[in-house]
Amino acid sequence: MKLIVLCLIALCLAQPAAAAELRVDLGHGVVTYRTKALLERGDARIIEVPADVAFHRPMRYRAVPLAALLGGIAAGDHLQFVAADGFAAEIPAALLLNRLGGEAWLAVEDPARPWPVLPGHGSAGPFYVVWTRPKAARIGPEQWPYQLASIRRLGGVAERFPAILPDPSLPPDNEVRRGFAAFQRTCFACHTLNGQGDARLGPDLNLPHNPTEYLRADLLRAFIRDPQSLRRWPQAKMPGFDTHALSDADLDAVLAYLRHMAGRKPAR
Structure with a gap:
């Protein structure tokens, strides 16, 4: 019996972590994106982030253009990005539509190739909003939410x-x-x-x-x-x-x- 248990534990440890899910609600029903499907999308690519906000060093990610997952949003819309730890970033849609120079990407952690651990915070995955050319759009550090769990289109902060x-x-x-x-x-x-x-x-x-x-x-x-x-x-x-x-x-x-x-x- 003990041998069977040990074999099962070893098998579990040998398997990649379970695929994660990101929930996106833009007002017309929740869409769930899973790790495997995102990594295999045709528009997924390797991007270079020279000054990553979370890791404080250059990073490379397999990522999807975030705007491609937000079909139907307009420049006047407002989105909220909620992380697993309770962080809730409020980001105007205009910043995400790549009209101001900076481009937002959804970095997707491959369970078989996990990202480095953030000291004191654990993993930045499974999903992390990163930016290329962030200075062009004056993107601040609070607009790089990691451990992302959901994205919602909501009314503006003043309204809510x-x-x-x-x-x-x-x-x-x-x-x-x-x-x-x-x-x-x-x-x-x-x-x-x-x-x-x-x-x-x-x-x-x-x-x-x-x-x-x-x-x-x-x-x-x-x-x-x-x-x-x-x-x-x-x-x-x-x-x-x-x-x-x-x-x-x-x-x-x-x-x-x-x-x-x-x-x-x-x-x-």
């Missing part, structure tokens, strides 16, 4: 989560409004605000206390640039945002938005 909106009386060119736009690109993929949002990776940034209420501006700015500079914790998942990912002007605007929202908490 009104409690995160700044005061509507603010003029269009106000720094708080610029900060709100930067907040959506950089913070909202991991955090909620005023209890609203789909991300489940980080804490709420306004309840019960806004970070601007308990951290000096210089310390909060340093924390966003390099979280380990304020609290050394090897297991922390929050990445730092350098000036390429978040300019000094955008960082100041995000802090202005957070300070503003500290005065816009929901009634208890």
Whole structure:
């Protein structure tokens, strides 16, 4: 009996990992894409990513043009990319249609040839959104979701989560409004605000206390640039945002938005 069990274990270990599934819902029914079928598609190809966001080095992937899996979307649409760990990236469809210079790809991990392990995060697979020419479209690090589980077409952030909106009386060119736009690109993929949002990776940034209420501006700015500079914790998942990912002007605007929202908490 023991010999049979050992043989079965050995057989399982010798087999490639089970094929994974990606669910895509663009409003006309869920479509499920499986690893094997994606790897064998006619438009799948090997791409080079010189500065990979997750691995911090050049990487090569077998990938499918992401737009090819999103038939029917328009430039004004909005999509949400949800990862297995609760990360929820909000990406305008215009960025994904390759009209701004950068091109999005769905990198597909071959179970027989797994990608390197990300320290502290495990595998980046089975699916990972990567970009070629990301600087042309000003693609930030939060728009490279890995461990991807689903893609959904949804209403825009402002429509779905009104409690995160700044005061509507603010003029269009106000720094708080610029900060709100930067907040959506950089913070909202991991955090909620005023209890609203789909991300489940980080804490709420306004309840019960806004970070601007308990951290000096210089310390909060340093924390966003390099979280380990304020609290050394090897297991922390929050990445730092350098000036390429978040300019000094955008960082100041995000802090202005957070300070503003500290005065816009929901009634208890």
